[in-house]
Amino acid sequence: MKNDNDDFHKEISFLKSEINRSLKKILVKSEPKYLYDPIKYSINNSGKRLRPILVFLSGKLFNANVSDLMKAAVAVELLHIFTLIHDDIMDDDDIRHGKPSLHKKWDISTAILSGDAIFTLAQLAINSLDKNTYSRLNEISLSVCEGQALDKEFENDTSISMDKYLDMIAKKTGSLLGLCSELGAIVSEQEIDIRTTLYSFGVNLGLAFQIQDDYLEIFGEPELMGKSLGSDIHSGKQTAMTILARNMNEKEWIRLNSKKTDLQGYKNFFLENRIDHEIKKLVEYYINKTSKSIEFVKSSENNFLDDFSNYILNRRY
């Protein structure tokens, strides 16, 4: 962390507006409206653009070409948007970024097709870059599909261990963040060991992020999260919170689930069993791993990666 916080916040605010400008440029077509209206709705969302920002922060370490970085950054954001649209159908989530999810605003068919087209736009965004970018984007896309498949398999399966859960979120959430931090190295043609190290940085950051998200799903502020809370528990999803709950006080946890319990009831249980503390320890463990993995660039003036970890983990939403 060579830079003071002001520099960092200026940097990400600048990057976010540049990324939004480039995303808008993707939207040159308007017909057929059946396809491009929902695509516009999804791309012009109020997303935080964390993934494309990470592409830039990683590329900065190696003075990567800015125009190439932007192509890679746009591609990962489009890939992310596409997975959210399809996941929202699969998980029947009604709200995304404080607005109706695409399949609620339109319908399932429209959401499937728009997602497919946005995935295709992600591929096209990088068609002038080196083939490694393309291969890696698609390897990670397959990994994200596998992660989502495991997530669906685990639903209502109360035998899932923390290890299996961590493997699932490493694929579903970690691999895409890993791709983002690796892309800066790919675009600047770094050696494979540097690529691998930056990939691990992103994966561990993704684990920390998702575990914290499981916590915020219970203890966050609904207005800031832009969605209603507690839905994962009620739909039988396994999360770091529910697995810790089961591990730490199984009898009471089963009793709690066997009766109609509201969010406050779950909150009380988690606090009484100090599961909020355990979760925070787990998040810290993965954050330390991210920080250690990038020690080799710690001396770089352009190293904003630790600031970035702190930034995305200090969100109250």
Add this chain to the structure above:
Amino acid sequence: MKNDNDDFHKEISFLKSEINRSLKKILVKSEPKYLYDPIKYSINNSGKRLRPILVFLSGKLFNANVSDLMKAAVAVELLHIFTLIHDDIMDDDDIRHGKPSLHKKWDISTAILSGDAIFTLAQLAINSLDKNTYSRLNEISLSVCEGQALDKEFENDTSISMDKYLDMIAKKTGSLLGLCSELGAIVSEQEIDIRTTLYSFGVNLGLAFQIQDDYLEIFGEPELMGKSLGSDIHSGKQTAMTILARNMNEKEWIRLNSKKTDLQGYKNFFLENRIDHEIKKLVEYYINKTSKSIEFVKSSENNFLDDFSNYILNRRY
């Protein structure tokens, strides 16, 4: 057509089995089962593999590298399978290749995710080929999405002209066949004018194919088609048959649609108004265009393209 029919049939039967062998090799993973069981189900179908066969027949003209052609062939078949899975959800089609469609055998979530993964596998299949392959595959994929969007827009819109309909099927069906015939030229690094000509060949073939499909949707044999017939009309889809019906005898056509009419009722109407003849003329028009577009390779000993057009259009199913 330099080759007698026996040679041609031996060739496509050989290609089909080679293509099936390569498709099987894609299936190296088996976990998570939630993802890979449905992927296997879809890839091991009884499809005719027309699109990958066309890639080979086109590549043969230019003595393209066989291993590269196979990668491109596998990619287009996977792209095709992916679009069928998602289209079957959108169109609520229950049967595909004589078996339950994926979302009927499993559910919509599984079908969305498997389709996404198969699309990704298509991208990975060509990651060692020239970047043109990748760009073109994705340009066409976007065009197929646009075609499907127009198809959905046109549902129950009885003002759609034949021109608009042809534009829609050129995108939805034609462009993928265009890609297949163009790929032989791309893989062997032909000049852009040759690529464009071969692309037109495939697009026109696709138009002929789809218009004939509209005819067979009414007059085909359900057992051979592997699906129930007449569903397009009952779901309000616009097809070449319904547009011709409207153009040729609008008053009677409206009357027919206002009452509960079975498939035989529609058949009688089409025969009485000689719409079957009109359709055949339209199919012939596009077939002539395909044949003319490839006159420059007519003298090639390796030219099976006309045989291929005849082959796919002489199907009774």
